Amino acid sequence: MQYVDKHNKKLDKPKVTYFTVKDDVSLPAATGISAKIDDKGFLHVSWNPVQGASSYQVFLQARDLSEKGDGDTYVTTMRITKETKADFTEAESSADEESTFYQNKMFRSGILVDSSVNAENVYNNRLRAKGGDQSITEDMVADYVADRNTVKDVSIIVRAVKEASGDKKAEYAPLAYLNINSLLSQIPVASFTPESGYSKTTPMSHDTVKEHLTKYVSMADGSLTQGLKVLDFSKAQAYGNPDTQVITFWEVPYTVKGTILSGVVGFRHAEWSSLEDAQKSVDQATAQVVASWPKTSDLTPYTPDKNVDWHEVTKNNTVATSMPDIDKELPGIKVSGSNELVKYIAANLLVGHRVMDVSAYVNVNEADTLVQDAYREAVFQNPLLCGSQTSPDIHVDGSKVLLGVQYNSIVDELKTVDAFKKTRDGVMDLVHRYQKSAPSNPADQVKYYHDALANLVDYDYDAKESGRYIGQAVDSSVLVLLSADGKADMGNKTVCAGYAQAYQLLLQQAGIDSWYVVGLIGDTTGDSGSTRSHAWNLVNVGNGYKVVDVTWDDPEGEAPETDYLMADVNGSGEVGRRVYEDHYLPAGKLKTMVPESRIS
Structure with missing residues (x-):
């Protein structure tokens, strides 16, 4: 409609021009999109044919519409097909190809608002909380709810495509959407073994038949379900002594009903007189489980420990x-x-x-x-x-x-917060007693604590030779002080990590600039390739960082030596060839102590 002429003079009456717009898109959007889940937990999508289309693109879209979200959208291509359907039946086998632990790979990531917030983690957090883990807070054990704040808005997108031909470019139809959030709770993505649950290495006994017959299954919406294991005794594998031909163990494969997830269950001959005996017990237990199983689905929703007051369990965390x-x-x-x-x-x-x-x-x-x-x-x-x-x-x-x-669940002195505090205070009592007799000059203190530690503990050659020191060294590094003081039961022997940790503690609490370091010793130039890991300390009392290695200054049954007491990091001997690793100190900090060329 035009109100003025080209000279901007008002017309006597408006001028009307009629026109039509030709649609540039000749392909219409797909219609009749539907999705369903089959009896194995796989997704199947179909739609009506689009006239003129030569192929179809199928996408998965997940939008974060949570209260704290920013609308972030995740899109991935699921399939390109010439058919008017797409079946998604991929599975993933374990490395030994005996088991299938995952299916529906495209739903294993990008679907949840926060991948760490799911029923699996809630289950494990509850196990840990009941076991006394004081790092678990109440929100970490709250019931998992699959809603807009935990699960993204998920849709299947279908787009019809007309392929390029001659001078004509490819044509793409408008996108057609189908929301599938209501189906996510029916899509299994992984089998789940709780942190204290049954696994392949936990053979079935008479007392655990029922527990072994169900398997936890994680679903695409983050929820947790239980499925019934179906054991196939006809495919059992026997293992034993090849010389005596005595069977000691059977492995029986299983699948989880309602999924293609699978694995094996073990039976020890010591527990079962024969494989037939095991099968009979399994059949009886299966009948009992099936009798109480919900009739609506092969997978039943599972929420553990409804009767536990989790506020009470975690109130001090x-x-x-x-x-x-x-x-x-x-x-x-x-x-x-x-x-x-x-x-x-x-x-x-x-x-x-x-x-x-x-x-x-x-x-x-x-x-x-x-x-x-x-x-x-x-x-x-x-x-x-x-x-x-x-x-x-x-x-x-x-x-x-x-x-x-x-907390460390193995060492009694460190299992709980109260045990940790008691150990901490016991070690500090010992440190304070040493401090009362220490000289006032920092340089003299360095030697004082060096000699005191060398006289207090001995090197554990047995631990080194057996390889125990790999796990023991860290645990004993502080407890060795308590043991030497008669307040713990770990003995007064340790390895290099224990020496360096204990020395670090003594100097640290004396206010001396000291750091625990690890690295390589031996032929670090690479000529012979003979190197090994070691731990020692870097100490600075005002004239730059020096090496202190109490381990190497502690000859068995003799007075402490001083060869490695405040040794020059750039010395001409072995100390000058040591390589420093940035495991427990950042490289940036190490560069202020030793040459950069010696940092690995």
């Missing part, structure tokens, strides 16, 4: 959000670290905190690597912590990054 006041909470204890994140982690662990918010120190994109490295340094540069901690759990929730740490 809180999230630390600030740097503890060490001077107030632990008077006299000093904290080491090459940066503030390391010191923050170490201080919280020292006062007994097991979960802490580290968001102020890292962003979510680099959280995993930075927090792992900082945690490792915090533990090894603060020997009161070494041996009491296991691998950390790093949890990202939106913009929040949480670090959770479990």
Whole structure:
């Protein structure tokens, strides 16, 4: 409609021009899209033919529509086909090809808002909480709910395509969508074995038949289900002594009903008189389980421990959000670290905190690597912590990054927060007694603690030869001090890691600039290739960092030597050839202590 002429003069009456717009897209969008899940848990998609289409593209789209989400969209191509259907029946076998632990690979990632928030983790967190793990907070054991805040908005997209021909370019129809969130709870993605559950290495006994007959299955929406194992005794494999031809063990393959997930169950001959005996017991137990099984589905939803008061179990497990006041909470204890994140982690662990918010120190994109490295340094540069901690759990929730740490479940003196605190305080009592007799000059203190440690402990040659020191060294590094003082039962022997850790503790608490380091010794020039791992200390009392190696200065049954007491890091002998690894100190910090060319 035109109101003025070309000279911008108003017309007597508006001028109307009629026209039509030709649609550039000749292919219409696909219609009649439908999706269903078959009796093995696979997805099948179909749609009506589109006139003129030569092929179809099928996509999976997942949009984050959670309250904290930013609408981030994940899209992946599922199939390109000339048919008007797409069947997704891929599976993945284990390395030994005896078992299938995963199916529906395209639904194993990108579907959940946070991949760490799912029923699997809730189940394991509850097991750990009941076992006394004080790194578990109440929100970590809350019932998992598959809703918009945990599961993305998931759709199947179908697009018709007319292939290019001659001078004509390919044509693409508008996208056609089908939301499938209602189907995600029916799509199995993996078999799940709880941290204390049954596995291939846990043979079936008379007492555990029923427990062995069900298998946990993780679903695409993050929920957890149970499926019935169907054992095929006709394919059982017998194992035994080839010389005597005596059978000691059978393995029977199984599949999980409603899936293609599979595995094997073991039967020991010592427990079962014959394979027929085992089959009879399994058949009886299966009948009982089937009688109580819901009739609606092969996979039944599972939510563990409904009757447990998880608030009561976890009420003392809180999230630390600030740097503890060490001077107030632990008077006299000093904290080491090459940066503030390391010191923050170490201080919280020292006062007994097991979960802490580290968001102020890292962003979510680099959280995993930075927090792992900082945690490792915090533990090894603060020997009161070494041996009491296991691998950390790093949890990202939106913009929040949480670090959770479990206690060592093997060593009694370190199993719980109370045990850790008792051990910590016992070690510090010993340290304070040594401090009362120590000279005032830092350089003299370096030798004083060097000689005291060499006289207190001995090298554990048996542990080194047997290989036990690989796991023992960390655990004994602090406990060796308690043992030598008669307050623990680990003996007064250790290896290089124990020496270096104990020495690090003594100097650290004396206020001396000292660091625990590891690296390679021997022919580090590469001529003979004869090198081995070792641990020692770098110490600075005002004239640069020097090497102190109490291990090598402790001859068995003799007075301490001083060959490796404040040795020059660039010396002409063996010390000058040592290679430093950045396992427990960042390379940036090591560069201020030793030549960069000697850092691996």
